[in-house]
Amino acid sequence: MVRFAYAAFRPELALVRESAAETYPGPAVRADEIEDLADRIATLSAHIAAVTHELLMLIAEFDRLRGWEPAGYADCARWLAARTGIDVHAAREKVRAARALTGLPLTSAAMARGEISFSKVRALTRVATVESEGDLLELARGTTAAQLERVVRGWKRGTRRDEAECERRRHASRTLSIFPDEDGMYVIRGRLTPEVAAACMRAVEAASDALYREEHVPGVPESEGAAARRRADALGLLAERALAAGFQGVPVSGSRAERYQVVLHVDPETLAAEGEPGRSELEDGTRVSAETSRRISCDTGLVRVAHGPDGSVLDVGRKTRTIPPALRRALESRDRGCRFPGCGLRFTDAHHVVHWADGGATSLTNCLLLCRHHHRLVHEGGWTVQWWGDGRAVFIDARGGTHFDGR
Numbered sequence: 001m002v003r004f005a006y007a008a009f010r011p012e013l014a015l016v017r018e019s020a021a022e023t024y025p026g027p028a029v030r031a032d033e034i035e036d037l038a039d040r041i042a043t044l045s046a047h048i049a050a051v052t053h054e055l056l057m058l059i060a061e062f063d064r065l066r067g068w069e070p071a072g073y074a075d076c077a078r079w080l081a082a083r084t085g086i087d088v089h090a091a092r093e094k095v096r097a098a099r100a101l102t103g104l105p106l107t108s109a110a111m112a113r114g115e116i117s118f119s120k121v122r123a124l125t126r127v128a129t130v131e132s133e134g135d136l137l138e139l140a141r142g143t144t145a146a147q148l149e150r151v152v153r154g155w156k157r158g159t160r161r162d163e164a165e166c167e168r169r170r171h172a173s174r175t176l177s178i179f180p181d182e183d184g185m186y187v188i189r190g191r192l193t194p195e196v197a198a199a200c201m202r203a204v205e206a207a208s209d210a211l212y213r214e215e216h217v218p219g220v221p222e223s224e225g226a227a228a229r230r231r232a233d234a235l236g237l238l239a240e241r242a243l244a245a246g247f248q249g250v251p252v253s254g255s256r257a258e259r260y261q262v263v264l265h266v267d268p269e270t271l272a273a274e275g276e277p278g279r280s281e282l283e284d285g286t287r288v289s290a291e292t293s294r295r296i297s298c299d300t301g302l303v304r305v306a307h308g309p310d311g312s313v314l315d316v317g318r319k320t321r322t323i324p325p326a327l328r329r330a331l332e333s334r335d336r337g338c339r340f341p342g343c344g345l346r347f348t349d350a351h352h353v354v355h356w357a358d359g360g361a362t363s364l365t366n367c368l369l370l371c372r373h374h375h376r377l378v379h380e381g382g383w384t385v386q387w388w389g390d391g392r393a394v395f396i397d398a399r400g401g402t403h404f405d406g407r
């Protein structure tokens with residue numbers, strides 16, 4: 001039957017191919033010519049659906065015979081991707097739809113006749129059973145592929161027991177991992193339940209708004225790259241706030257002033273402004289730049305770890321250089337947020353104007369508050385900040401330009 005459907009379409013396919021060589025007639029084209037063109041597009045699309053159906057039937061048969069096995073592939077989708085040059089996700093969808101179609105005679109026949117597209121078949125085969133396919137097919141004919149996708153997402157899957165089993169399997173597949181890449185950055189990958197994902201997205205959005213309320217003008221679309229970078233910063237804020245708030249009422253890392261604790265293994269020479277960069281790495285061995293070490297150690301509970309010449313740990317000292325809670329309160333009441341001109345964000349680090357590694361005091365006169373973004377700017381970004389007369393801060397950019405804060 002499949003072969004018949006394909007053969008029946010052949011003469012028309014030839015017709016379309018011939019006429020495609022004609023040149024487009026330009027603006028003087030008549031309405032009926034447009035209509036004709038539209039018909040031909042629709043007809044060819046139907047042919048493509050029918051031919052795709054034939055392809056799916058062949059794939060289903062190949063899969064049933066485990067034809068991919070002798071070729072050394074782990075499954076049919078991988079073989080299909082390699083053999084036909086499509087990406088493996090597309091191949092998986094084809095194999096899945098092909099298997100499903102063998103148990104759905106009405107859907108299979110409709111696609112063979114070119115009545116429904118592969119996009120619709122793909123959506124429909126996710127939920128259809130022999131009992132429900134008639135209703136779903138009716139629905140598929142009257143909706144767009146996108147509408148059908150939405151309906152299918154909310155469609156009850158099989159019997160109650162099937163549904164529970166399916167839900168159990170989906171739930172068991174939840175996962176989250178964070179791992180370093182070869183560039184010294186970290187990659188997060190995971191699969192979340194819809195409710196956890198929704199909570200995460202709302203939280204990231206809220207944190208992003210809090211971090212960037214000054215910069216982002218509502219109603220003005222921003223690039224996806226900028227939005228993605230904001231989400232990455234927002235995740236950092238979320239983690240920090242969660243640790244500060246703690247769980248079961250107990251903050252994870254002690255007082256607010258203690259912040260979260262990042263263990264940094266760093267040589268004293270690396271931290272000094274003029275020192276040669278030596279060892280500078282996070283607990284898991286990820287190397288960070290000397291200036292990043294200076295920024296992190298600027299306002300973090302830093303644990304002094306003495307190392308022997310062979311790198312072994314000799315002594316773990318007390319936590320040092322923590323901004324005491326009283327000093328942080330004083331800084332917050334004086335600075336009222338980030339001191340960078342025009343910023344004022346409330347989520348801040350305490351920056352040492354003269355770094356403590358260079359002999360600067362952890363005191364009200366040597367510290368000021370900067371948001372994470374501007375703190376990074378004065379360390380890694382090549383800016384500096386100095387005091388100007390009676391307590392005004394002057395920010396000097398990488399080219400020597402001066403910017404005064406408004407106080």
Ligand SMILES: [Zn+2]
Nearest residue numbers: 295298351352
């Ligand atoms: Zn700093």
Ligand SMILES: [Zn+2]
Nearest residue numbers: 338343371374
């Ligand atoms: Zn700022």
